[in-house]
Amino acid sequence: MEYLSDIEIAQQCELEPIYDIAARAHVDAKYVEPFGKYKAKINPALLNETTRENGKLVLVTAITPTPAGEGKTTTTIGLADGLRRIGKDTTVALREPSLGPIFGIKGGAAGGGHAQVVPMEEINLHFTGDFQVVSAANNLLAAMLDNHIQQGNALGVDINKITWRRCMDMNDRQLRFIVDGLGGRFNGVPREDGFDITAASEIMAIFCLSTSIHDLKERLSRIVVGYTFDDKPVTAGDLKAVGAMAAMLRDALKPNLVQTLEGTPAFVHGGPFANIAHGCNSVMATRLALKMGDYAITEAGFGADLGAEKFLDIKCRQAGLKPDAVVIVATVRALKMHGGKPKDALAWEDLEALERGIPNLLRHVSNIKNVFRLPCVVAVNRFPTDTDAEIDFIVSKCRALGVNTVLSTVWADGGRGGEALAREVVRLCEEEQGDFRFAYDLEQSIEEKIDTLTKRIYGGAGVHFTLQARKQIKQLNALGYDKLPVCVAKTQYSFSDDAAKLGAPEGFEITVRNIKVSGGAGFLVALTGEIMTMPGLPKSPNAERIEIDDDGKISGLF
Numbered sequence: 001m002e003y004l005s006d007i008e009i010a011q012q013c014e015l016e017p018i019y020d021i022a023a024r025a026h027v028d029a030k031y032v033e034p035f036g037k038y039k040a041k042i043n044p045a046l047l048n049e050t051t052r053e054n055g056k057l058v059l060v061t062a063i064t065p066t067p068a069g070e071g072k073t074t075t076t077i078g079l080a081d082g083l084r085r086i087g088k089d090t091t092v093a094l095r096e097p098s099l100g101p102i103f104g105i106k107g108g109a110a111g112g113g114h115a116q117v118v119p120m121e122e123i124n125l126h127f128t129g130d131f132q133v134v135s136a137a138n139n140l141l142a143a144m145l146d147n148h149i150q151q152g153n154a155l156g157v158d159i160n161k162i163t164w165r166r167c168m169d170m171n172d173r174q175l176r177f178i179v180d181g182l183g184g185r186f187n188g189v190p191r192e193d194g195f196d197i198t199a200a201s202e203i204m205a206i207f208c209l210s211t212s213i214h215d216l217k218e219r220l221s222r223i224v225v226g227y228t229f230d231d232k233p234v235t236a237g238d239l240k241a242v243g244a245m246a247a248m249l250r251d252a253l254k255p256n257l258v259q260t261l262e263g264t265p266a267f268v269h270g271g272p273f274a275n276i277a278h279g280c281n282s283v284m285a286t287r288l289a290l291k292m293g294d295y296a297i298t299e300a301g302f303g304a305d306l307g308a309e310k311f312l313d314i315k316c317r318q319a320g321l322k323p324d325a326v327v328i329v330a331t332v333r334a335l336k337m338h339g340g341k342p343k344d345a346l347a348w349e350d351l352e353a354l355e356r357g358i359p360n361l362l363r364h365v366s367n368i369k370n371v372f373r374l375p376c377v378v379a380v381n382r383f384p385t386d387t388d389a390e391i392d393f394i395v396s397k398c399r400a401l402g403v404n405t406v407l408s409t410v411w412a413d414g415g416r417g418g419e420a421l422a423r424e425v426v427r428l429c430e431e432e433q434g435d436f437r438f439a440y441d442l443e444q445s446i447e448e449k450i451d452t453l454t455k456r457i458y459g460g461a462g463v464h465f466t467l468q469a470r471k472q473i474k475q476l477n478a479l480g481y482d483k484l485p486v487c488v489a490k491t492q493y494s495f496s497d498d499a500a501k502l503g504a505p506e507g508f509e510i511t512v513r514n515i516k517v518s519g520g521a522g523f524l525v526a527l528t529g530e531i532m533t534m535p536g537l538p539k540s541p542n543a544e545r546i547e548i549d550d551d552g553k554i555s556g557l558f
Helices: 006-011 018-024 045-049 072-085 099-103 120-124 130-150 202-209 213-221 242-249 283-292 304-319 332-338 351-371 388-399 410-431 446-458 467-478
Strands: 032-034 040-042 056-062 090-094 115-118 157-162 166-168 178-180 191-193 195-197 224-228 233-235 256-260 265-268 295-299 325-330 376-381 405-408 462-465 486-489 509-518 523-528
Touching: 006 115, 006 120, 018 032, 018 040, 018 256, 018 265, 045 283, 056 072, 056 304, 056 351, 056 410, 072 090, 072 115, 072 256, 072 295, 072 325, 072 376, 072 405, 072 410, 090 283, 115 120, 115 410, 130 157, 130 166, 130 202, 130 224, 130 242, 157 191, 202 213, 202 242, 202 304, 213 242, 265 283, 283 295, 283 304, 295 410, 304 351, 304 446, 304 486, 325 332, 325 351, 325 410, 332 351, 332 388, 351 376, 351 388, 351 446, 376 388, 376 410, 388 405, 405 410, 446 462, 446 467, 446 486, 446 509, 462 467, 467 509
Parallel strands: 056 295, 056 325, 090 265, 090 295, 166 195, 325 376, 376 405, 462 509, 486 523
Antiparallel strands: 032 040, 040 256, 115 256, 157 224, 178 191, 224 233, 256 265, 509 523
C-alpha cells in the first residue's frame, strides 16, 4: 500500500476561510487581522474583552525521543480533532516551526499524516514572519551594544564580558564562535562574538512569556547584555533599546490563528526549543486557547524531562496556569530502541527489549503523577508491526502506576483515531483532581534547584559544577538572581547529559559548565554536557530534498 507524504495529504485538504475558523473559536471578526485567506493574527485585546470562562488545559508531552519517533505534535492535533468529534468545543495551541530543523534533519513541524495544522507549507516556511522579527529585535540590540562601545563606551562595557549574542533562524555551526569588528577603527571594535539559533534567544523566551506590550517592555528592559569593568550588569534599558525593540515586536506579539485538517482552530505562536530553551508556545496563545475553547490542548517540546518540566516549573509558575490533565506519548518502537534494539530491527516482537526500555516511560509517568501531582494518561501511537503482547505489556506496567493506556491512530485516521484518547482525557478532567506542585522551590539556592531537578526528574545522583559555573553562580547570587527558576539546557536524547545513555539511567552526574541569567525572561539558563545553542546541519540536510515546481507547488518538506 502506498502512503501519501505529509505534504501531499496537507495539499489535498480543502481549507476553510480563516474568518470561519475564527467564528468557530468564538473570535469576533473585529479581532481578526488576516494574512491571506487561511492565516490570521488575533488582536490580544480579545483577552481583556471576552466574558468567556477558561476551559480545561491539557498538556501533551512524551517519552525521551529516539530516531524511531513518538509523534507528540501529531497526537496533540489528533487529540484536539478527536475531542471535537465527540462533541467538545476544542482549541489547540502549538509552537511555530523553526527553519533550522526544517532545512536540517527533521523536515516539516506541523504534525503528520492526517493530524496536521494547515496551510502546512506556509506554517513551516516563514509563516507570518514572527521568527524573522524576533531575530531582528535580537540583532538590533546587538548592533546598539556594539555601537555604544564604538561611540565612546559611556557605560564602561567590558568587551570580554559581553553575554549577548546575535541570532538567526538557521542551523549554522560556522557562526557559533566568530571574531567581528575587523577592518580598522571605523568598522567597529574587534571582539569575540557568536550566533545562537533564534529559538534559543532570550527575545524568543520573552516573546513567549509576555502577557502585554507593557509586560514585553518591562521584560526587554531587564535583558542583561554584559557587564562593566567592575562587574555591574548592563541592560537593554541602559542602552535605550527597549522602545525600538518593542515597536518591532508589536505585531508579532499577536497570536496566529490557523486550522487543523479537520477544521479545529489552532493558535500557533512562538517557538523556543526545549533542549536549549524553555520549549513552550506563547502564554498569550495558550490563554486565548483557554478562553476560546472548553478544552485547550497544548504541547511542550521533546521529552517530559525537558518541555513538560519547563512548561510546569517556568511557564505555569510565571503565567499562573495549571493543567487539568497530561498526556504522555510513547511508541512500542521507541521503547524498544531505549531497550537497545537497533532501528532496523524494530518490526519484530521483542518483549525483552521492551522490558529494558519501558523504564524510560515509567519514569516520565512517575514524574508527572508523583512529582507534579497531575492526572495523566499514556497514549501509545500504534504501528502495524506492534503486537498485542507488546501493547498488553505496556498497559500492565502503566496500570501498576495507576495510569491508563490508550491506543492512538491519529496519524492514519485523524480525529477518528483520537476519539478513545479524547474520552480518557475528558474523564481525567472531570473525575480526577490534581494537586499541582512544582518540582523545586524558588527559595532554594541555584545549586539546590539544579540538584533537585537532577535527582527528582532525571533520576541522577548529583551535579558537578565546573569552576567557571561556580564563579558565575557566585556573581548571580551577588546580583540577586538566585531566586529565579532554572532552564536546564541538555540533550533531548537522555535523562542524563550524555545522549548515549538510553532508557532510564541511574547513578549519573550532570555536568553544568555555564550558567547565565535571562533577566527579561525571568529564569537562569544552565548549559550542561556538550549542548550547543547553535545547531549544525547534518551530512545530508533536508534542504537538499526540498523543491518547488514552476507552478509554485512545494515538495520535500516531509
